C-alpha cells in the first residue's frame with residue numbers, strides 16, 4: 001500500500017537528503033519507477049499530473065495500478081502516490097480516490113484565496129493522514145511559447161502558506177519546468193536562504209523542474225533544505241532517445257521486434273537507470 005509522504009520528507013529534511021518524486025505516464029513508466037526505487041532501496045514519491053491521470057484512465061485507476069504493482073512486484077520501500085499541481089477540485093477528487101499525498105497548486109489564484117483553500121485542504125488531509133504540498137508564487141516554464149528565466153517566491157507569502165500546516169512547500173527559486181533555456185542563470189540560493197529564514201529549519205521544501213539543473217546545484221539546494229525534487233522531463237527524454245535508437249537501428253523490423261513488450265523495453269530500462277541515478281544524486285539511496 002502507498003503511504004503518506006510526510007514521514008519520508010521529514011526524515012529527508014532532518015537527514016540532509018532529498019526524496020525523488022517521479023511523474024508517471026503509463027504502466028511501463030510506473031513499473032520502471034517502482035523498480036528503480038526498490039533496487040536503490042529508497043523511499044520515493046510516484047506522482048501524476050491531472051492530465052497524465054486522465055490519460056491513464058482516471059485517479060482511481062492510478063490508485064489501483066500503483067497499489068497493485070506494489071503488491072505484485074513485491075515492492076517493500078515506502079511509496080507515496082502524489083497528485084502533482086492539482087487544482088482545488090482535483091485535490092478533493094484524489095483525496096476521495098485514495099491518493100496518499102496531494103499537491104494543491106493555488107499559485108494562479110489571488111493570494112488570499114490560495115491561503116484559504118490551502119488551509120482548508122491542510123485540515124482535511126491531516127484528518128485523513130494524507131500529506132499536503134502547497135505552492136507559493138509561480139514556477140517558471142514555457143508559457144505561450146516563451147521560456148522565462150525562472151521566478152522567485154515571496155518569503156512572507158511562503159511563511160503564511162507554511163503556517164496553514166502543510167507538509168511540504170513548493171516555492172520558485174529560479175527553477176523552471178521543462179528543458180532549461182540557454183543562458184539560464186541558475187538557482188537563486190539567496191532567495192532559498194531568505195525563504196528558510198522565514199519558514200524555519202523544519203519545513204521540507206520542494207524543487208520543481210528538477211530535470212536539467214546541474215547535479216551539484218541540486219545537491220546544494222538539498223543541503224540547504226530542499227527535501228523533494230520533481231523529475232519528469234528527464235525520464236521522458238531518455239525514454240524517447242532509447243525508443244528512437246531502437247527504431248532507427250531497424251530492430252522493430254527484425255522478427256517480432258514490433259511487439260510493444262520489446263519496442264518499449266529499452267526506454268523502460270533507461271527510466272529504471274535514470275530513477276536510480278537521480279536517487280543517488282539526491283542522497284536517498286538506502287534510506288528506505
Ligand SMILES: [Zn+2]
Nearest residue numbers: 085139208209
Ligand atoms: Zn511542478
